[in-house]
Amino acid sequence: VVGAHVDFNFTATDDQVMTCTLYGNFSGSWGPNKSVSNVQSGQETNISIDVGTGTYAWNVRCEDPFAGASFAPQNYTVTVDATPPVVTTMSPLNGSVLGNTFVFFKYNVSETYNVSSCSLYLNGTLNETDTTIQKDVEQSFNKTLDYGNYSWQVRCVDEFGNVGSSSEENITIEHSTLILVDVSTDQPSYEIKAIVPITTHTTDKYGYDLVTNVTTDVIHGVTQEQWWNTSWKKRKPIRLSNDLSQDRADVLVEVNVSGLGGAVSSCANEVRVVYQDGTSVQEVPVVVVAGDDSTWCQIRFFANVSANAVNEERYFMYYNNSGATNPGYTLSTTVSIFFDDMEVGGAADAGNWSESASLGVETWGLDSGVAR
Known part of the structure; x- marks a missing residue:
C-alpha cells in the first residue's frame, strides 16, 4: 500500500443491518480504531484511516442488535510505505571540472523496503536504468560522454512505487592531456624473492580517477x-x-x-x-x-x-x-688524440702520427704533419 491514507475493504453477511469496527495494532497495541454503521449484508464496505509507514495486523468485527458480534476468521497483514527512497549523489560533486570523458556517476540509496530501480538523468533526460540495486552501498553509472556541460541526477523507485530523487549536480568535462601518476608499495623494503604488490593510481589534473594503461618499470x-x-x-x-x-x-x-x-x-x-x-x-x-x-x-x-x-x-x-x-x-674534452715517436722531424715525420682517441664531437685529421 502506498501513502498514509489506507482503505480497508471487507464484506459482512447477516440478516440484519450491522455496525462494523476496524481493529488493528496501528498505534502499537491491538484494539478498535474506527467504526461504520448501517453496513448492508453482502455489500463491500471500506473503512479509511491514516496510517504511518510500517507493517500492521488488522481485522473487522461486525455486530447486529440480535445475533451478537464476530470477527473475520483470521487476521490480515498490511504493509504501508509512505516514504520515498533517499538518494544521495557522491561524485562528481556539483561544480566539478573533469579532464576525462569516461565518468563514474556515483550515488547511494537508502530505503526501508526493496528498491525496484534507479535511473540516471543527464540534462533532465533519462539516460539509463538499473534494476539490480543494493541499498546503502556505493553504486555508479559509468558513462562515456563528449566534452561539455552536464547536469546529472539519480531517481530511485521502491517496490511500492514511491519515487526518491537526488539533488541535481552540474559538471563540466574539459579536454586534459595531463596524467598524474602515483606509484606505491605496502612497505619500503622486502626480502629477496618476496612478492611485491605495486599499486599505480592515475588521475587527471583535477584529481579525478582515470582509466589508463600503465607500464611499471x-x-x-x-x-x-x-x-x-x-x-x-x-x-x-x-x-x-x-x-x-x-x-x-x-x-x-x-x-x-x-x-x-x-x-x-x-x-x-x-x-x-x-x-x-x-x-x-x-x-x-x-x-x-x-x-x-x-x-x-x-x-x-x-x-x-x-x-x-x-x-x-x-x-x-x-x-x-x-x-x-x-x-x-664539467666535462674534460682535452684529450691527446695524436702521438708521434719523434724519431724524424719536419714534414718527413707526418706519416708517423697515430690516432689514440676520438672525441665523437669534433672531426680531426692530418695536414702536412699537423693535427687539424
Missing part, C-alpha cells in the same frame, strides 16, 4: 642515491647505436632530448643522466649546452656503447624537479 638500484629520488618525477630513455663491430668507451655524446611538455623549468638545474645495465645503476656527469627550459634540453655526457648496438637503452635522462639545483658538472 622496476629499477634495480639504491633509492637513497642522489639521482634516484621521488623529487624527480619523470624520465626519458636515451637510445644509442654503434655501427662498429667493437665496443666504444667514453664516447662524448651530444643529445637533444625533446618532448618534455613543459615539465622542466631549468635544464641546467633539473637534468640528471643515469646509467643502468641491469646490475648497476649510477649517475653520470652531464653538461647542458642548450635548451628552452620547457620542452627540450640539449646535453653532453660520456657514454659506453656496445658493438653493433641499435637503439641500446642504458642511459636515462631524469627531469621534472623544480627544486633541484645545478650539480656543477
Whole structure:
C-alpha cells in the first residue's frame, strides 16, 4: 500500500443491518480504531484511516442488535510505505571540472523496503536504468560522454512505487592531456624473492580517477642515491647505436632530448643522466649546452656503447624537479688524440702520427704533419 491514507475493504453477511469496527495494532497495541454503521449484508464496505509507514495486523468485527458480534476468521497483514527512497549523489560533486570523458556517476540509496530501480538523468533526460540495486552501498553509472556541460541526477523507485530523487549536480568535462601518476608499495623494503604488490593510481589534473594503461618499470638500484629520488618525477630513455663491430668507451655524446611538455623549468638545474645495465645503476656527469627550459634540453655526457648496438637503452635522462639545483658538472674534452715517436722531424715525420682517441664531437685529421 502506498501513502498514509489506507482503505480497508471487507464484506459482512447477516440478516440484519450491522455496525462494523476496524481493529488493528496501528498505534502499537491491538484494539478498535474506527467504526461504520448501517453496513448492508453482502455489500463491500471500506473503512479509511491514516496510517504511518510500517507493517500492521488488522481485522473487522461486525455486530447486529440480535445475533451478537464476530470477527473475520483470521487476521490480515498490511504493509504501508509512505516514504520515498533517499538518494544521495557522491561524485562528481556539483561544480566539478573533469579532464576525462569516461565518468563514474556515483550515488547511494537508502530505503526501508526493496528498491525496484534507479535511473540516471543527464540534462533532465533519462539516460539509463538499473534494476539490480543494493541499498546503502556505493553504486555508479559509468558513462562515456563528449566534452561539455552536464547536469546529472539519480531517481530511485521502491517496490511500492514511491519515487526518491537526488539533488541535481552540474559538471563540466574539459579536454586534459595531463596524467598524474602515483606509484606505491605496502612497505619500503622486502626480502629477496618476496612478492611485491605495486599499486599505480592515475588521475587527471583535477584529481579525478582515470582509466589508463600503465607500464611499471622496476629499477634495480639504491633509492637513497642522489639521482634516484621521488623529487624527480619523470624520465626519458636515451637510445644509442654503434655501427662498429667493437665496443666504444667514453664516447662524448651530444643529445637533444625533446618532448618534455613543459615539465622542466631549468635544464641546467633539473637534468640528471643515469646509467643502468641491469646490475648497476649510477649517475653520470652531464653538461647542458642548450635548451628552452620547457620542452627540450640539449646535453653532453660520456657514454659506453656496445658493438653493433641499435637503439641500446642504458642511459636515462631524469627531469621534472623544480627544486633541484645545478650539480656543477664539467666535462674534460682535452684529450691527446695524436702521438708521434719523434724519431724524424719536419714534414718527413707526418706519416708517423697515430690516432689514440676520438672525441665523437669534433672531426680531426692530418695536414702536412699537423693535427687539424
